[in-house]
Amino acid sequence: MTESKTSSTNSLLSKAWVYYEQGPITQILQQTSIPIDTELGLNELIIEIKAAALNPVDIQIGNIPQWIANWILFTGVNKPKVPAADFSGIVYKIGNNVTKYKIGDEVFGLNFSLTGNGCLSQYIKLSENLPTLTHKPANLSHIEAAAIPLAFLTVYTALNNWGGFQNDDTTDQKVLILGASGGVGHIACQMARAMNKYVVGVCSTRNIEFVKQMGANEVIDYTINDIVSASKEYGPYDIILDCVGGTQLIPYLNSDFLKSNQSIYLTIVGDKTSRGVMGGVASYIFTPAMVFRSLKSMIGLGPRYYCINLSLTEENTNQMVSMLQKGMIKPVIDSVFEFSNHVKQAYERLDTGRVKGKVVIDFDK
Template sequence: MLLKMHLVSGRAYSGLLGRQGSVATCLRRGNSLIKPPLCRNVSLSSQRCTIMSSWIIDKYGRNDVLRFTKNMTFPILQFPNEVVIKVHAASLNPIDVNMRNGYGKAALNMKRDPLNLKSRGSEFPVTLGRDVSGVIMECGLDVAYFKPGDEVWAAIPPWKQGTLSEFVVASGNEISHKPKSLSHIEAASLPYVGLTAWSAMNQIGRLNQHNCTGKRILIFGASGGVGTFAIQLMKAWGGHVTAVCSSDASALVKKLGADDVIDYKSGDVAEQLKMLPLFDFILDNIGGSTENWSLNFLKKWSGATYVTLITPFLLNVDRLGVADGMLQTGVTVGTKAIKHLCKGIHYRWAFFTPSGPSLDEIAELVDSGKIQPVVEQVFSFFDVPKAFLKLEEGHARGKTVIRVTNK
């Protein structure tokens, strides 16, 4: 019966596994039960931890909606390709602030587990946090490349419960072995921004280690998490990088490898860019009016590409509904792409894409010394609201990291 259910439905099989066969967070070494230090309410009959500490929201709003709880239900494996990770460190990204405020809720609810949504009546409680570095506690039956005790890192998609928690569930294809050269604090600063930059520059922009040498790259918003990663990635692949940031971040971006630095506070950026040769690629982390003039600094009819991370997709779906929002988004991107293609320029949108294999490649760059984490500030697990306030101040110089456990 169990085998039949596994063949028909991973969900049905994994549900039985969660009730009957799961060791969840309690590993067994010989005949001794090993209980994680923060785990409470352990049922000796099932040998499973049942609750954990998390930061959650029960409604959308400002920072006061963040709530610490010691009674969050422990995550179980719903699919055979999932793992449970004990979170050692997490980090915050602008999307966490936006999601706390309700940004993207319509589109994200489309992707969330419909059975859980129906049983709870809404998406709440929601756990924020996308980045994780930690240790695998349990693996599903289909997980082949990882085992309990492995140190891993990952970026959890925004439609899943996040990492501001003692434990989190991730798919096996979302995780990667943590770079050996990094601590958990350092490793937690990289996955989400790294995969976002990788998606924009490699998957969408078609840049790689074989074709970047000598290419001129312009990066707007160069001192933030995505920007600091993108600078290092382009330098690792042999590109020439011009970084746009404020003067107080110039030392940082130069240290990371930027060849030229444009201070947006010292005068009109467009006027400063006129003094430089044209570019092969632009990564825009800023959006707004920047898009109106920045494409003029790309080489025409040479395959030059502009990629922006600021897109209206989630806003359109929130405002117009799923069907109309997707239609409006398609019309917008199609119109812009055709308009700029007629001028000899490729116009593209990019989004974060979870990918364990891409993290494998990033880990190799990290362990070879070509990419370094940029951690601006570390907060304790009990100071998560302070970390959100820090992130909302803007003008990031790298990442804001949460130390979830001291182990």
């Protein structure tokens, strides 16, 4: 652990990347030092972060209009907001009643915050009872561990909690993954294959071999194929998992695409196609067609369809650790950038939409 100066008796100065007003994150980010209150509650701890992974949602939160940030999210004007949710690090200090962790423990997890309590900071204060915080598996580096939580928990929520997939011998179950080479998609391919399911992935030409390596039995190249006809050829599916957004397959969710009335179309993005706009269940607010589609699904008048967010439960976190320890899931790192001065470049890389795996920030550089 590194030694850090304190700004006062009860405050630790933490270098961080922050923004004060809403806007394009590559333009508004700046590096500064923020105070971390070292007066801990009984079950609180401070973590020294060693690596953090970036996600498109960081960019989308930055793009939320200022009035929404001020009056609905209550982020406050001129308050430093720290982006990023995935992290891996070392326990630096613990409260008097903390029992799950001790100083020096290697931990990782997900701290998703709409109000700017993110992980692009040398230190972060959390509760030991955060359900998405846990011990880092010894077989992963900090870089690898930081790349996992949001993607894994999103995929497990989709395939298991919503789709009903189990790690069993039901090998006749089939999943179609749209956006199979991305940060979430490449984990989805691995997880579905680890669960002994038949995986059909959709990606561009340059990522075909990568998606096959991630576990896809079949790969559809969207640059040269009509997605509807090509997907129909390999269907029908128990789960269609959409990691990119749009409505291309929505009109065709019949027996050619969904195997039965228990089969389901799950999107983690929604109908939107802009990378810079909030997706997930927030899409329901601005897209009445999605609301109508889900309501029809709920009352049995249409195919099962839901736009989902990840489930932040201790049970899902334990599943994550188990599968990582067994080597069933392995993060792929697209690129690693230095915390000291290359965070903006990292977000520029993420915003290209051509990332294969995850973009990670290394705090030791």
